[in-house]
Amino acid sequence: MNTIRFEKEDLEAVVELLKEGNVVAFPTDTVYGLGVIYENEEALEALKEAKGRPENKPIPTMVASLEQIETIAEVDDRARKLVNAFMPGAFTIILKKKDTLPDYITNGFDTVGIRMPDDPFVLEMIEKCEKPLLVTSANLSGEETGVNDEQVLSQLDGRIDAIVLGEAGGKVASTIVDMSKEEINIIRSGPIDEETILNTLK
Secondary structure, eight states, X not given: OOOEEEOGGGHHHHHHHHHTTOOEEEEOSSSEEEEEETTOHHHHHHHHHHHTXXXXXXXXXXXXXXXXXXHHBOOOHHHXXXXXXXXXXXXXXXXXXXXXXXXXXXXXXXXXXXXXOSOHHHHXXXXXXXXXXXXXXXXXXXXXXXXXXXXXXXXXXXXXXXXXXXXXXXXXXOEXXXXXXXXXXXXXXXXXXXXXXXXXXX
């Protein structure tokens, strides 16, 4: 496989590749992501194969808007408050998935992890795809996650269809909050602390 190199100016071509079910690496506000279009099982399998083994845990969903979240997950008033306060940003929310969402997307789990990146290029790319993306870190399983195109290509050149050249924000990994149950559970601490989250919900 020949991994095609793109610049950010080639956005339309990148979007077309994603819509066709290709696996594309791109810089985000945190690390480099490896993404495929939503609701394409073959594309998801290709992404897992590119990383070197099937992913045991579900691959997070990346969205560009609250509207996209509402198409795949149950969003109550509490969740809506957090989305409005902390997205886009280094914040991942776990919600109950809609019954209409295929099980293969969440590896059979009844929840879905969702993030809206604070990155204009990625947000525009998702909007133009007209669907969310499934996005994991751009690296071989067990290897270090890349934050620039050289690091990603050293592991994945020839294993993925395309890469958008550049450098990721390299910020701290996102805060992960599970809002799928009555009680709030902070799975991973990050830039947004528990006190801020609880104050937002008051």
